[in-house]
Amino acid sequence: MIVENGPGPARPERYGWGPSGRRLAEQGRWDELLERFRLARALGDPLSGPLGHLVAYGAPAALAARLFDPDGGPGAPATAADHDAGPLWEVLATRHPRSVLDALPLPPAIRRLAAHTRALLGEDPGDDTPDETGVPYRLQPWEEGGWERDTRVREYLPGGGARRALHLAPPTREGLAVLELPNPGARLTGLTATEALAALAGWTTAVCVRGRAADAAAQLAGGPEVTGGRLPFAALYPALVHLASARPDRGTAQGRLAVWRLLTAMDGATAPARPRAEALVARLHCLAWTEPADDLRHLHLALEDPATGLAWALSGTTPDPV
Numbered sequence: 261m262i263v264e265n266g267p268g269p270a271r272p273e274r275y276g277w278g279p280s281g282r283r284l285a286e287q288g289r290w291d292e293l294l295e296r297f298r299l300a301r302a303l304g305d306p307l308s309g310p311l312g313h314l315v316a317y318g319a320p321a322a323l324a325a326r327l328f329d330p331d332g333g334p335g336a337p338a339t340a341a342d343h344d345a346g347p348l349w350e351v352l353a354t355r356h357p358r359s360v361l362d363a364l365p366l367p368p369a370i371r372r373l374a375a376h377t378r379a380l381l382g383e384d385p386g387d388d389t390p391d392e393t394g395v396p397y398r399l400q401p402w403e404e405g406g407w408e409r410d411t412r413v414r415e416y417l418p419g420g421g422a423r424r425a426l427h428l429a430p431p432t433r434e435g436l437a438v439l440e441l442p443n444p445g446a447r448l449t450g451l452t453a454t455e456a457l458a459a460l461a462g463w464t465t466a467v468c469v470r471g472r473a474a475d476a477a478a479q480l481a482g483g484p485e486v487t488g489g490r491l492p493f494a495a496l497y498p499a500l501v502h503l504a505s506a507r508p509d510r511g512t513a514q515g516r517l518a519v520w521r522l523l524t525a526m527d528g529a530t531a532p533a534r535p536r537a538e539a540l541v542a543r544l545h546c547l548a549w550t551e552p553a554d555d556l557r558h559l560h561l562a563l564e565d566p567a568t569g570l571a572w573a574l575s576g577t578t579p580d581p582v
Contacts, residue, residue, distance in 0.1 A: 281314060282419055290319040294326055298336035309344035310420050316351035317418050324352050325364040340369055343509045345422035346414045350511035353377035354416055358385065376513035382409040394532040395520045402541045403516070406431070407498040413512045429499035429561045430548035436489045439549065441478040445469060448570070453525035457574055460504040460518055464559060464576030473547040473564035476573035480560070481549060488549030488560075493541045496548060496561055503559055526565060526572070543567060553577050 284293050293315050300308035316324050327338045327348055342348045353361060353374035361374045372391050379385055385397040411425035430436065448454070448468045458466035467479045477486070497519065505515030524532045527540045545564040554560075557578050564571035 281311060285314045285318050285418070290315060290323045293319070294323065297327065297338075298332045301338065301342070302333060302335035304335070308338075309342060309348075312338055312342055312348045313344040313351055313416070313420050314418075316348045317355060317416055321352075321356045321360050321364060324355075325366055327352075328367055328370055329365070340373065340514075341509045344420055346416060346508055347373075347511045349373055350377055350413065350513070351416050353511075353513075354381065354413060358383055373511060373513045376516060377413060377511060380409075380412045380512050380516065390532075390534070393517075394534075395517060396534050400534065400538060402492075402494040402538070403497060405494045406496070412498075412501075425502075426557070427498040427502040428557075429496045429559045430489065430491065430550065431495060431499065433487070433550060436487045436550065439474070439486050439488045439547075441474050441481055441484050441486060443484075444478045445471065445475060447479060451525075451570075453522065453570075454572060456518075456522040456525045457572055460500060460522070460574070461506065461576065463557075463578045464503070464574050466572065466574045468570060468572045470569055471564075471571055473545050473562035473571050473573075476564065476571035477547055477549060477560075477562040480573045480575035482551050482553075486549040486551075486560075488547055491546050491548050493544045493546050493563070496546055499559055499561075506557075526563070526570075528568075540565065551575075551577055 281293065281296070293311060297308055297311040297315055300311055312327055315327055326332070330337050338348050340347065340349060349370045354377065358375055358378040361371070361378070366374065375385070375391070375397050379397050379399050388396060388398060390396045407427060414422040414424045416422045446469070448470060451468050454466050454468040458464070465480055467476060469475045469479060500519045501512060501515040503515070504510065504518035505512045520532045520537065523537045523540055527536050529536055543566060545566060547562040549560045551558065551560060554577050558576065560575045562571055562573040
């Protein structure tokens, strides 16, 4: 399913947003658009997002990078959180290869997110050097199989707005069957992994138990019987990344990094490491189920680590569009 975040309702003609802003973009008058973005950004006006989108999408890479340049004055440079239909840094990263982005004077945090975005888009980073936190820039095999490259990152539109694939867990109802769940037992509290799981989104609930995936699912399922099935973690991975990056101020790279933090916490490690993550993913037992109230956006899954005897569940349903 593809959902679209359009430019939204009509906006006032301020700082050149609206027909005149788009006309400046069509005429390639990027310096003027950049100055209008900086003025709006410095004044805290939300119209800076749409103006920044025009620059990040259409301007030459060197000029678009100046969106994040501190030389613009107090309050003027964009941060990782500036967005319209999606983060401005992600718009920029979808428009240029990594070789071009690496040559730009971008802040380190923006450069890192842009590099991870290029990996999600299928670009080969050239080597296996991870980022400063230990997350590899090259996608691992278990990260690639559950979704197509053109569905991973928002497809941005030149005048504003974006299209994005909607990834759910379970990803399909095919192959699901009626499962009988055990009686809910006691929950474990205070675990870092549970906090990392809960932090993926504000509309889901996360729990941890000592037991199996079905024991964790029983904590959040709507009844003792559910329609569900067992899936490899790779099939659920896109939904977790999507969940963690669904807000317009979050990019898919941030979603990927959030899932790596989750895996690191589940493994009890202090920093992400590719071999440990690969081993954890290989041994995880995963269960996904559906609920009668499921609407446009839903997610129901349980993750069991047989090595520790711990299992986590994450569940939520909301009719709000992504």
